[in-house]
Amino acid sequence: MTWVLGILYFITGAVTITLVLLHSGRGGGLSDMFGGGMGSAAAASTTMERNLDRLTVLLSLIFVFLTVALSFVLDS
Numbered sequence: 001m002t003w004v005l006g007i008l009y010f011i012t013g014a015v016t017i018t019l020v021l022l023h024s025g026r027g028g029g030l031s032d033m034f035g036g037g038m039g040s041a042a043a044a045s046t047t048m049e050r051n052l053d054r055l056t057v058l059l060s061l062i063f064v065f066l067t068v069a070l071s072f073v074l075d076s
Contacts, residue, residue, distance in 0.1 A: 002073055009066045016063055019056040024049070 002070075005066060005070050005073060009063070009070060012059055012063045012066060016056065016059045019052065019059060022052060023056070
């Protein structure tokens with residue numbers, strides 16, 4: 001059980017970091033490298049950016065849940 005939670009924890013953390021880096025901030029971020037190089041006002045309103053936000057929040061919540069689950073498993 002600990003191994004499965006640990007592997008899921010690692011994968012979720014890596015994907016969450018990747019999604020955060022794909023967000024376009026003031027400087028554009030890594031999303032400019034993949035064709036997302038629009039102005040920050042126009043890029044924030046696109047459907048892709050909103051879906052990226054939703055996916056990042058979802059994976060962050062899963063990451064927090066896995067953190068709590070691992071703390072309970074490793075404590076007992």
